[in-house]
Amino acid sequence: MDEGDARRAALALPEVTERSSWGQPAWFHRNMVARxxxxxxxxxxxxxxxxxxxxxxxxxxLYSTTDHHAGTNLVLITLATVDAPTLGAHLAESWWWAAPPVLRKRYPRLGPPEPA
Structure with missing residues (x-):
């Protein structure tokens, strides 16, 4: 996987657009989904x-972190190691955690499974 794969998967999510963040490509709906x-x-x-x-x-x-991410809900995924289904699942989950209630209600399929 590479940046292009991440871009395609992120932009396939509802209402996501691309813009730069700290000089890197990033994907947002109302908030940052991935960067x-x-x-x-x-x-x-x-x-x-x-x-x-x-x-x-x-x-x-597969996963790493930095001092910058300490105490946050942000994790780094190594693109050379991740497979397409795992990347897609992480981007959907990231979309969900970044989404305001109006988007979560509009796209419930992207959220975590309901408890049984």
């Missing part, structure tokens, strides 16, 4: 800091 951190890694949102830390601990070849 290229550098040439190799994509920043996405997860539910909370606990999930961010767990992902980095469980799969350090």
């Amino acid at each position: 290229m951190w550098d040439d190799e890694r994509l920043t996405v949102r997860v539910e909370d800091d606990g999930e961010r830390l767990a992902l980095v601990e469980q799969l350090p070849e």
